[in-house]
Amino acid sequence: MAVAAKRDDRMGVAEYQDWVAGRPDDERWELLDGEPVLMSPPSERHQTIVFTLSRRLAELVEPKGCRVVPGIAIVSRHMDDIAPIPDVVVRCGPILPDGYASDPVLVAEVLSPSTMSADRGRKTDFYRAVESLQVFLIVYQDEPRVEVWRRQEGNAWRKQALGLDGAIELPEFGGALLVATVFAGLSF
Template sequence: MSEPAGGPRFLTVDEYRALEATSELRHEYVRGAVRAMTGASRRHIRIVLNIARRLMDAAGSGCRVYVNDLRVRVDEDVFYYPDVVVSCEEPDDGHEEAAPGFVVEVLSPSTEATDRHEKAVYYARKPGLQSFLLVHQHDRRVERHHRDDDGTWRRDDVTGSGDVTVPCPATSLTLDEIYAGVEREGGEPWPRPRRVREPEPQL
């Protein structure tokens, strides 16, 4: 998760990389604008770790799973730090991933608009990215965005229970696994299962 810090700072890509090499804070970068990464809630962290643990169990030696701190280049001048990144390509940089196969963003109130609109658009444009998840914190709801066989982006919404198909590593995540140890606020019961499938607009 990230948000602007102290107003926009406009840097070249090389200046941005130099900043990341020496800064104690992580920053995302969108066409010259830099925004500092912020802290996360306990719920956010628990969901991220639940997903990463399940993916690592399924990955074996063919894919690598990273949490929070791996910089991903999604365009020539756009860099994000997704909550979870999976890559099955051989890495060519120790600090940066250029060929992610699957990413996860856990939505937060302060960053949901950015994750849902800006990041979703860039992820959908990224060659080689097969799927990405937008995971809600306060409801058992996961939005799965994925490419069909013809390259068209589709969206599945899973709520309550059920499972979410992941392309790499080839596995599935149940909502019980994703939300293990995460209680719904207020003590209300989680909503009943519901699955909705709808086409995404071609970007």
């Protein structure tokens, strides 16, 4: 369960970065609507999906000079009150000096009961506003389902829901990811 830190005023990203740098290393925080939110430890099922998705994505993106980076925050120059940490980030370009990316090409959130509202609400709105982002995946862990949000011309977004027999088309990386492989080894 995520817990918001009690504060009287809202933080911007720079203040949050200073604040979180002073927290213990075993704590993971993200900034949502100006409030630091402590992230709870994920379930083994959640992490199995994150690991499998990361490994499968790496097979596609690394030959294109990109990499999968789990656990880094996404920031935008257009929104100063949010720095979410998606489960999976794909980015290209030089390695960052810190844990804050403003140029993701793909992000994925694996839904957890305690974070579902934020993941499908405020975070989804934020990710779609990040200019470099082309694909946003919402992966369910309690059913074999993936929502693929893809940027279209004119900054519109198209949502596609896929089941076990579907394929996540990733023309940005010259391939596709079978949904069944994301859930390999799990039963529903």
